[in-house]
Amino acid sequence: MQIKNFQIDQSLKELTEHRTVVLPIACYQTTINQNIHGYIPLHWHDEIQFVLVVKGEAIFQINEERVAVQEGDGLFINSGCLHMAEELNQSDCVYICLNVSPHFVLSQELYTTYVLPYVQATNLSYQCVHANEPWGKNILDALANIHQWIQQDSPYFEIDISVQLALMWKNLIMNGFQLEYDQTKIVKSARMKQMLAWIHLHYAEKITLDDIARAGQLSRSECCRYFKRILHTTPLSYVTDYRIQKSLVLLQEAESTVTEVAYQVGFHSTSYFIEKFRKSMNMTPLAYKKAR
The missing domain is CATH 1.10.10.60 (Homeodomain-like)
Known part of the structure; x- marks a missing residue:
């Protein structure tokens, strides 16, 4: 079993470069207990993050709050938020993680209106994403598709990914958040x-x-x-x-x-x-x- 060391700098900012060859994203599968610490240590990054738990269950801490995520469900973690993860009940938790530069979610013309206000909001550090809700299922299915396309290196997968990201973001923000800036x-x-x-x-x-x-x-x-x-x-x-x-x-x-x-x-x-x-x-x- 490969034991992985999660690299962060002195400020807790993650050092992993979150991008494929041509896109400012990273999508990978993580087994929590294979980390050298046995959990994913506290860190933060500029990218937004979507998570899909594909096996077991985990506790994620985002800033001051802790939330349990079950198999089949997921989580959105906003840019700049301190977060960590540990498995629950020795469940050998595995999750797919998608980190995306906020600037890549939508075109630059739409970024100021539809992305920046949500990234800067202080009441949107995270959002639980449940597979039994239509908007949540849309996000989780899109995340699974992105992970599969990157693994397969499918033709035109970069275009497919950009389309799915826009879909994921629309489903996330269409719930009518009353954004706050504290x-x-x-x-x-x-x-x-x-x-x-x-x-x-x-x-x-x-x-x-x-x-x-x-x-x-x-x-x-x-x-x-x-x-x-x-x-x-x-x-x-x-x-x-x-x-x-x-x-x-x-x-x-x-x-x-x-x-x-x-x-x-x-x-x-x-x-x-x-x-x-x-x-x-x-x-x-x-x-x-x-x-x-």
Whole structure:
């Protein structure tokens, strides 16, 4: 089984290039538990995303909300939204993911009227897409078609895809959203990304709560509230969890030792690293290393 490492930069922006050879899109199948972390870590990207769960079930977190998606159903995730995914009930969840540049959804003449207001809306971070609703089925069928055409490299598939994207977008927005633009939500999202970016840049160093709060231009108490509300954890617990994530890649290197890895990712005690690793991964770092 291939274990995949989900690449993101210090700001949590996904590094995957979302495009085929000629189109600003990417459509691929993902098995959640094959990721090196066992889940899809928190990230964001400029592209909008459509998801179709083809096996099992998953929990997706989008900004502060968590939503379960069952087999056969899907999800729309808006541009710039922090999101992550984990499988439910050891269901070996597999989903098809379509990432699309908002500028490619419709022609430039229609973009300002029919795409930009929805991409910028603060009350449309995500939308559940259900196969038992006609508009939802239209979207999910179109997504499945796009995935198949890209795999088969069918003649004129680029034209077919552009037609299906327009259909998907029309079905998404025709439900009559009352769009909102809340500046407070925009600021909160930016501050959360700033704090996470700072952690991801400095995780190997000594980090205090004051450091994290300062990165988001917040008080200590408000910083803790941000992490509790959005990530359901404390800032320093997030730092520990992130260090564990970073250690997984290093432990797979043949020449690495547990002690070296512990210090490389910011732990100043090998025993403390082992304790936290065992709690997170249900095995010791050495056992994990030998299993790879």
